Amino acid sequence: MKIIVPATTANLGPGFDSFGLALSMYLEIEVVGKSEEWVIEHDFKGISADETNLIIKTALDLYPELVPHRLKMVSEIPLARGLGSSSSAIVAGIELANQLGELNLTSDAKLRIAARIEGHPDNVAPSILGSFVAASQLEEDVFYTKHDFPECGIIAVIPNYHLLTSDSRNVLPERLTHEYAVEASSISNVVLSSLITGNLEQACLLMEQDKWHEPFRNALVPELNKVRALKKKLNLYTAVLSGAGPTILALCKKDESAKITSVLQEKLNRCLVKNLEVDKIGVRVL
Numbered sequence: 001m002k003i004i005v006p007a008t009t010a011n012l013g014p015g016f017d018s019f020g021l022a023l024s025m026y027l028e029i030e031v032v033g034k035s036e037e038w039v040i041e042h043d044f045k046g047i048s049a050d051e052t053n054l055i056i057k058t059a060l061d062l063y064p065e066l067v068p069h070r071l072k073m074v075s076e077i078p079l080a081r082g083l084g085s086s087s088s089a090i091v092a093g094i095e096l097a098n099q100l101g102e103l104n105l106t107s108d109a110k111l112r113i114a115a116r117i118e119g120h121p122d123n124v125a126p127s128i129l130g131s132f133v134a135a136s137q138l139e140e141d142v143f144y145t146k147h148d149f150p151e152c153g154i155i156a157v158i159p160n161y162h163l164l165t166s167d168s169r170n171v172l173p174e175r176l177t178h179e180y181a182v183e184a185s186s187i188s189n190v191v192l193s194s195l196i197t198g199n200l201e202q203a204c205l206l207m208e209q210d211k212w213h214e215p216f217r218n219a220l221v222p223e224l225n226k227v228r229a230l231k232k233k234l235n236l237y238t239a240v241l242s243g244a245g246p247t248i249l250a251l252c253k254k255d256e257s258a259k260i261t262s263v264l265q266e267k268l269n270r271c272l273v274k275n276l277e278v279d280k281i282g283v284r285v286l
């Protein structure tokens with residue numbers, strides 16, 4: 001059995017802790033067979049290979065009686081880069097418990113469990129459901145809508161350093177004024193309505209007007225301004241932080257994305273630049 005989970009890009013500008021889009025980079029877990037102890041083989045440095053591993057820990061927290069298994073993990077999702085690696089691991093762990101424990105969890109149940117563990121639903125929702133999701137976590141409940149994302153080219157510019165989400169959340173202010181929050185929220189509302197009605201031009205314009213997180217995180221990711229400086233020249237629609245950073249999500253015309261990806265790769269040669277698609281399915285089991 002294989003469990004496959006897509007990467008995700010969260011926030012999309014002003015959808016802080018709420019908007020997320022599933023992407024065509026994958027975490028793959030193969031269940032090799034029963035074993036004396038839990039083991040997960042993988043190539044990630046600094047990530048445990050026993051039952052303290054986030055994937056196994058998530059599965060055991062959900063179903064402590066699970067019989068130990070040997071697993072193999074292969075992942076294209078880089079750690080701590082703003083592409084939802086921790087969410088993909090949590091979703092994989094929930095699916096592992098679901099399959100081995102025959103729990104028959106619905107997507108809604110998986111989403112509630114995953115959002116409680118991750119603390120916010122924006123990555124876990126598209127990781128489970130695929131496509132573009134707007135979600136709100138209110139205590140134990142998660143409310144959401146899933147949508148097609150407007151057709152466009154999707155490029156991830158991935159810097160060669162880690163930025164833990166927890167560190168990137170530490171630079172956010174504890175308080176904002178009511179007036180500031182009203183304006184910030186009106187921007188989010190119009191980005192969402194523009195995306196779901198197919199007005200990509202207006203959505204992209206306002207995605208860069210985020211007031212919830214980017215103004216405070218900008219200094220942590222110098223590559224963001226570098227990509228924005230190339231917007232006109234490369235004909236990019238928009239460039240925003242992916243999740244908590246440091247990856248930058250750039251949108252462009254679909255038929256120009258391969259060319260733009262190679263130009264960005266040349267210009268930002270310390271980053272890895274990837275031309276991606278929307279994953280419309282979310283977590284699946286083969």
Ligand SMILES: Nc1ncnc2c1ncn2[C@@H]1O[C@H](COP(=O)(O)OP(=O)(O)O)[C@@H](O)[C@H]1O
Pocket residue numbers: 027047053054055073075078079080081082083084085086087089163164165166243244
């Ligand atoms: N496949 C995985 N297996 C185990 N732990 C993982 C895996 N992916 C991510 N993690 C954990 O999540 C951390 C990164 O989470 P986070 O800072 O939220 O970054 P990201 O933006 O990639 O989600 C890693 O340092 C690691 O502790």
Ligand SMILES: N[C@@H](CCOP(=O)(O)O)C(=O)O
Pocket residue numbers: 008010011016017018081082083084085086120122123165168169213242243244245
């Ligand atoms: N809304 C969160 C999203 C974190 O996403 P990640 O991919 O960086 O884990 C935030 O912006 O902190």
